[in-house]
Amino acid sequence: GDSVTQMEGPVTLSEEAFLTINCTYTATGYPSLFWYVQYPGEGLQLLLKATKADDKGSNKGFEATYRKETTSFHLEKGSVQVSDSAVYFCALFSGGYNKLIFGAGTRLAVHP
Amino acid sequence: DTEVTQTPKHLVMGMTNKKSLKCEQHMGHRAMYWYKQKAKKPPELMFVYSYEKLSINESVPSRFSPECPNSSLLNLHLHALQPEDSALYLCASSPHGDVRDYGYTFGSGTRLTVV
Numbered sequence: 073g074d075s076v077t078q079m080e081g082p083v084t085l086s087e088e089a090f091l092t093i094n095c096t097y098t099a100t101g102y103p104s105l106f107w108y109v110q111y112p113g114e115g116l117q118l119l120l121k122a123t124k125a126d127d128k129g130s131n132k133g134f135e136a137t138y139r140k141e142t143t144s145f146h147l148e149k150g151s152v153q154v155s156d157s158a159v160y161f162c163a164l165f166s167g168g169y170n171k172l173i174f175g176a177g178t179r180l181a182v183h184p
Numbered sequence: 185d186t187e188v189t190q191t192p193k194h195l196v197m198g199m200t201n202k203k204s205l206k207c208e209q210h211m212g213h214r215a216m217y218w219y220k221q222k223a224k225k226p227p228e229l230m231f232v233y234s235y236e237k238l239s240i241n242e243s244v245p246s247r248f249s250p251e252c253p254n255s256s257l258l259n260l261h262l263h264a265l266q267p268e269d270s271a272l273y274l275c276a277s278s279p280h281g282d283v284r285d286y287g288y289t290f291g292s293g294t295r296l297t298v299v
Contacts, residue, residue, distance in 0.1 A: 104284040115190075115274050115290040116227070123285055161226055163287075170215045170234065170283045174226040 074099040076162050076175035084181045085152055093147040093178045095136075095162035103166035105129075105138055105145040110159045110177075119147075119160070152182045186211060188291035190275050196297045199265060205294045207258040207275030214280035216258045217288065218250060221272040233258060234280060265298045272296075 079094040097103065104123045108116040120129030125140035134149045145162060162175040188209045197203045207216065215234050219227035232240035233252040247269075249261040258275055272295050276288040 104287075106287045108287075108290075113295075115188075115292040116276075116288075117290070118287050121287055165283050165287070167284070170217075170232060170278060170280065171229060171240070172283065172288055177224075177226050179224075 074103070074164060074166050074173050076164055076173055078160075078162050078175035078178050081159075081177075081179040082181055083178060084183065087154055087182055087184050088151045089182075091147070091149040091152045091156075091180070093160055093162075093180070095145045095147065095175060097143050097145065097162075097164050099143075099164055099166045101166050102140075103164040105136070106163040106165070106172070107134070107136055107145070107147050108161040108163060108174075110161065112158070116161065152180070154182045154184055156180060157182045186289070188275055188277055188289050190273075190291035190294050192294060193292065194295045194297075196299060197262065197265065198299055199267070201265075202261070202263045204262065205260040205273055205275075205296075207260075207291055208256055209277045209289070210256055211277065211289065212255075212279070213277035213289070214255060215278045215283070216252065217276040217278075218258070218260050219274040219276065221274055221293070223271075227274055231260075262296075265296075267298050270296055270298045 106121045107119040109119045120131040122129040122138035128137045159177045218230040221227045231250045236252045251259040272293045274293045275291040
């Protein structure tokens, strides 16, 4: 079945460091890919998305490129801030019952 | 209005109580979802409603009873819960048939504690 694998956390960085959170997927067909962010005590917010191969999603300084050849959708940010501390979930949608499939989540902690 | 509103934000209930969680959206979305999220885990799908009809029940115990009275409102009725049901309950919605392009919009959740 379809699945998403994320790098295990927590990821701990200093402010202004470069961030990469790895995400790979297994899916039949051509899924859409998403990154959601969850701040402490809150629900999930859509951060960015890509619907086809080679698409780049971007938002708030975060970027991810849909790589079909490596089945990956890694999240990157050039300079993280303390306010980026949160849990990041990679997710895919490949059709059928409107069901999003989530990865396990990666916790990011950014220190001043 | 681009929000999914969940009430209450926090709920403490005893194992013999009956309570309900409420979710509302006014974005015209015709698919709505309940998820359960335990600490440090990803959300787990419980139910999917499509055009106000239940389309997926992920083998959820009958002590959880969903209801979709209209296209804007989704309820989750709770009865005889166990302490292990304590979790964050998230509601989400999506344009039916457009999850591929838009994903889900989530509410902020209800933090449920069963004592």
